[in-house]
Amino acid sequence: MVFENIDFEKSISELNQSPKDVGSEVAFVGRSNAGKSTAINSITNRNSLAKTSKTPGRTQLINFFKVNENKRFVDLPGYGFAKASKEKQKSWNRLVTNYIKYRQSLKGVILIIDIRRGFGEMDLMFLDFYLPLNKQLHILLTKADKLSKQKQSLILNEAREIYGSIATIQIFSGTKKIGVTEAQDQVIRILESTK
Ligand code: GDP
Numbered sequence: 001m002v003f004e005n006i007d008f009e010k011s012i013s014e015l016n017q018s019p020k021d022v023g024s025e026v027a028f029v030g031r032s033n034a035g036k037s038t039a040i041n042s043i044t045n046r047n048s049l050a051k052t053s054k055t056p057g058r059t060q061l062i063n064f065f066k067v068n069e070n071k072r073f074v075d076l077p078g079y080g081f082a083k084a085s086k087e088k089q090k091s092w093n094r095l096v097t098n099y100i101k102y103r104q105s106l107k108g109v110i111l112i113i114d115i116r117r118g119f120g121e122m123d124l125m126f127l128d129f130y131l132p133l134n135k136q137l138h139i140l141l142t143k144a145d146k147l148s149k150q151k152q153s154l155i156l157n158e159a160r161e162i163y164g165s166i167a168t169i170q171i172f173s174g175t176k177k178i179g180v181t182e183a184q185d186q187v188i189r190i191l192e193s194t195k
Helices: 036-044 049-054 086-102 121-133 149-163 180-192
Strands: 007-012 024-030 062-068 071-075 106-114 136-142 168-171
Touching (some): 024 180, 036 106, 106 121, 106 180
Parallel strands (some): 024 106
Antiparallel strands (some): 062 071
Protein backbone atom coordinates (compact mmCIF):
# COMPACT_ATOMS: atom_id res chain seq x y z
CA MET A 1 0.00 0.00 0.00
CA VAL A 2 1.30 3.44 -0.84
CA PHE A 3 -0.12 6.69 0.37
CA GLU A 4 0.45 8.77 -2.73
CA ASN A 5 -3.24 9.24 -3.40
CA ILE A 6 -4.03 10.35 0.12
CA ASP A 7 -6.18 13.44 0.28
CA PHE A 8 -7.91 15.60 2.85
CA GLU A 9 -11.45 14.41 3.38
CA LYS A 10 -13.03 16.51 6.14
CA SER A 11 -12.70 18.16 9.55
CA ILE A 12 -15.22 17.47 12.27
CA SER A 13 -16.11 19.11 15.58
CA GLU A 14 -18.87 16.63 16.46
CA LEU A 15 -18.66 12.87 16.15
CA ASN A 16 -21.82 12.62 14.12
CA GLN A 17 -20.02 14.48 11.32
CA SER A 18 -17.47 11.64 10.95
CA PRO A 19 -17.14 9.71 7.70
CA LYS A 20 -19.09 6.45 7.74
CA ASP A 21 -17.58 4.11 10.31
CA VAL A 22 -16.40 1.39 7.92
CA GLY A 23 -12.97 0.24 6.74
CA SER A 24 -9.90 1.04 8.82
CA GLU A 25 -8.28 4.11 10.32
CA VAL A 26 -4.98 4.96 11.94
CA ALA A 27 -4.94 8.03 14.19
CA PHE A 28 -1.99 10.31 15.02
CA VAL A 29 -1.79 11.69 18.54
CA GLY A 30 0.69 13.80 20.49
CA ARG A 31 1.29 16.99 22.37
CA SER A 32 1.29 20.17 20.29
CA ASN A 33 4.62 20.78 18.62
CA ALA A 34 5.87 17.21 19.10
CA GLY A 35 6.20 16.89 15.32
CA LYS A 36 2.92 15.22 14.37
CA SER A 37 2.31 17.16 11.15
CA THR A 38 5.90 16.67 10.04
CA ALA A 39 5.56 12.94 10.72
CA ILE A 40 2.32 12.66 8.73
CA ASN A 41 3.87 14.57 5.84
CA SER A 42 6.97 12.39 5.71
CA ILE A 43 5.08 9.11 6.11
CA THR A 44 2.81 10.06 3.22
CA ASN A 45 5.65 11.68 1.31
CA ARG A 46 3.47 14.74 0.85
CA ASN A 47 5.05 17.96 1.92
CA SER A 48 2.05 19.91 2.99
CA LEU A 49 -0.67 17.37 3.56
CA ALA A 50 -1.02 17.96 7.28
CA LYS A 51 -0.91 21.72 6.78
CA THR A 52 -4.66 21.50 6.43
CA SER A 53 -4.88 20.47 10.05
CA LYS A 54 -2.85 23.51 11.05
CA THR A 55 -4.96 26.16 9.40
CA PRO A 56 -6.58 28.48 11.94
CA GLY A 57 -9.83 27.02 13.22
CA ARG A 58 -8.85 23.48 12.35
CA THR A 59 -6.22 22.78 15.02
CA GLN A 60 -8.84 21.64 17.51
CA LEU A 61 -10.84 19.55 15.08
CA ILE A 62 -10.44 15.94 14.04
CA ASN A 63 -9.12 15.86 10.48
CA PHE A 64 -9.73 12.88 8.21
CA PHE A 65 -7.54 12.01 5.23
CA LYS A 66 -8.62 9.39 2.77
CA VAL A 67 -6.00 6.88 1.58
CA ASN A 68 -8.44 4.91 -0.53
CA GLU A 69 -12.08 3.85 -0.40
CA ASN A 70 -11.81 2.14 2.97
CA LYS A 71 -8.62 3.40 4.61
CA ARG A 72 -8.08 6.71 6.38
CA PHE A 73 -5.48 8.66 8.37
CA VAL A 74 -6.92 10.67 11.24
CA ASP A 75 -5.06 13.69 12.60
CA LEU A 76 -6.22 14.27 16.16
CA PRO A 77 -5.77 17.71 17.71
CA GLY A 78 -2.52 18.06 19.63
CA TYR A 79 -2.96 18.11 23.36
CA GLY A 80 -1.90 20.99 25.53
CA PHE A 81 -2.31 24.16 23.50
CA ALA A 82 -1.14 27.04 25.61
CA LYS A 83 -3.85 29.24 24.19
CA ALA A 84 -6.87 26.98 24.55
CA SER A 85 -9.27 27.86 27.31
CA LYS A 86 -10.24 25.29 29.94
CA GLU A 87 -13.57 24.92 28.19
CA LYS A 88 -11.88 24.22 24.87
CA GLN A 89 -9.55 21.70 26.46
CA LYS A 90 -12.56 19.93 27.92
CA SER A 91 -14.26 19.76 24.58
CA TRP A 92 -10.98 18.45 23.07
CA ASN A 93 -11.17 15.72 25.60
CA ARG A 94 -14.76 14.83 24.96
CA LEU A 95 -14.48 14.80 21.17
CA VAL A 96 -11.20 12.90 21.03
CA THR A 97 -11.87 10.41 23.80
CA ASN A 98 -15.28 9.58 22.38
CA TYR A 99 -13.81 9.21 18.92
CA ILE A 100 -11.11 6.82 20.18
CA LYS A 101 -13.48 4.87 22.39
CA TYR A 102 -16.36 4.34 20.01
CA ARG A 103 -14.85 4.38 16.53
CA GLN A 104 -15.08 0.84 15.18
CA SER A 105 -12.81 1.49 12.22
CA LEU A 106 -10.00 2.87 14.42
CA LYS A 107 -7.42 0.07 14.36
CA GLY A 108 -4.59 1.81 16.11
CA VAL A 109 -2.75 4.94 17.11
CA ILE A 110 0.64 6.41 16.26
CA LEU A 111 1.79 8.32 19.33
CA ILE A 112 4.31 11.07 18.62
CA ILE A 113 6.82 11.78 21.37
CA ASP A 114 9.58 14.38 21.14
CA ILE A 115 12.60 12.24 22.01
CA ARG A 116 14.22 15.03 24.03
CA ARG A 117 11.16 15.68 26.16
CA GLY A 118 10.12 12.07 26.67
CA PHE A 119 6.71 11.01 27.98
CA GLY A 120 4.89 13.96 29.51
CA GLU A 121 1.92 14.04 31.83
CA MET A 122 -0.57 14.22 28.96
CA ASP A 123 1.10 11.30 27.16
CA LEU A 124 0.77 9.19 30.30
CA MET A 125 -2.86 10.23 30.70
CA PHE A 126 -3.44 9.27 27.11
CA LEU A 127 -1.85 5.84 27.66
CA ASP A 128 -3.96 5.25 30.79
CA PHE A 129 -7.05 5.88 28.76
CA TYR A 130 -5.97 4.13 25.56
CA LEU A 131 -4.30 0.91 26.69
CA PRO A 132 -7.42 -0.73 28.20
CA LEU A 133 -9.09 -0.41 24.78
CA ASN A 134 -6.71 -3.06 23.46
CA LYS A 135 -6.02 -1.45 20.12
CA GLN A 136 -2.67 -1.26 18.37
CA LEU A 137 -0.08 1.30 19.45
CA HIS A 138 3.07 2.43 17.69
CA ILE A 139 5.30 5.12 19.18
CA LEU A 140 7.54 7.46 17.20
CA LEU A 141 10.39 8.99 19.20
CA THR A 142 10.72 11.93 16.90
CA LYS A 143 13.21 14.77 16.37
CA ALA A 144 15.86 12.07 16.82
CA ASP A 145 18.20 14.07 14.58
CA LYS A 146 18.70 16.43 17.52
CA LEU A 147 20.49 13.71 19.51
CA SER A 148 23.60 11.62 18.92
CA LYS A 149 23.14 8.05 17.67
CA GLN A 150 24.30 6.81 21.04
CA LYS A 151 21.77 8.88 22.98
CA GLN A 152 19.02 7.82 20.54
CA SER A 153 19.54 4.13 21.18
CA LEU A 154 19.85 4.68 24.92
CA ILE A 155 16.42 6.34 25.00
CA LEU A 156 14.93 3.79 22.61
CA ASN A 157 16.09 0.94 24.83
CA GLU A 158 14.71 2.65 27.91
CA ALA A 159 11.36 3.24 26.24
CA ARG A 160 11.22 -0.37 25.06
CA GLU A 161 11.93 -1.58 28.58
CA ILE A 162 8.96 0.35 29.91
CA TYR A 163 6.49 0.19 27.01
CA GLY A 164 7.81 -2.63 24.84
CA SER A 165 5.16 -5.09 25.94
CA ILE A 166 2.27 -2.81 24.97
CA ALA A 167 3.64 -0.95 21.95
CA THR A 168 6.11 -1.03 19.12
CA ILE A 169 8.56 1.87 19.39
CA GLN A 170 11.06 3.42 17.00
CA ILE A 171 13.42 6.30 16.45
CA PHE A 172 12.09 8.85 13.97
CA SER A 173 12.83 12.16 12.32
CA GLY A 174 10.49 13.68 9.79
CA THR A 175 12.84 16.44 8.79
CA LYS A 176 15.93 14.23 8.45
CA LYS A 177 13.95 11.22 7.17
CA ILE A 178 15.07 8.80 9.83
CA GLY A 179 12.88 5.72 10.26
CA VAL A 180 10.31 6.73 7.66
CA THR A 181 10.08 3.32 5.97
CA GLU A 182 9.72 1.60 9.33
CA ALA A 183 6.93 4.01 10.27
CA GLN A 184 5.18 3.43 6.93
CA ASP A 185 5.33 -0.33 7.50
CA GLN A 186 3.80 0.08 10.95
CA VAL A 187 1.02 2.29 9.61
CA ILE A 188 0.25 -0.34 6.99
CA ARG A 189 0.32 -3.08 9.62
CA ILE A 190 -2.23 -1.15 11.69
CA LEU A 191 -4.47 -0.34 8.72
CA GLU A 192 -4.46 -3.99 7.70
CA SER A 193 -4.95 -5.44 11.16
CA THR A 194 -8.21 -7.24 11.63
CA LYS A 195 -8.60 -6.63 15.37
P1 GDP B 1 2.91 19.32 15.55
O1 GDP B 1 2.40 20.52 16.29
O2 GDP B 1 3.02 18.14 16.46
O3 GDP B 1 2.17 19.00 14.29
O4 GDP B 1 4.43 19.64 15.18
P2 GDP B 1 5.10 20.07 13.78
O5 GDP B 1 5.20 18.94 12.86
O6 GDP B 1 4.45 21.31 13.28
O7 GDP B 1 6.56 20.41 14.29
C1 GDP B 1 6.82 21.38 15.31
C2 GDP B 1 8.21 21.96 15.11
O8 GDP B 1 9.18 20.93 15.26
C3 GDP B 1 8.43 22.52 13.73
O9 GDP B 1 9.24 23.67 13.86
C4 GDP B 1 9.15 21.43 12.97
O10 GDP B 1 9.95 21.90 11.93
C5 GDP B 1 9.96 20.79 14.07
N1 GDP B 1 10.16 19.35 13.81
C6 GDP B 1 9.21 18.43 13.56
N2 GDP B 1 9.76 17.20 13.36
C7 GDP B 1 11.10 17.37 13.48
C8 GDP B 1 12.22 16.46 13.38
O11 GDP B 1 12.11 15.26 13.15
N3 GDP B 1 13.46 17.03 13.57
C9 GDP B 1 13.64 18.34 13.85
N4 GDP B 1 14.88 18.77 14.05
N5 GDP B 1 12.62 19.20 13.95
C10 GDP B 1 11.36 18.74 13.76
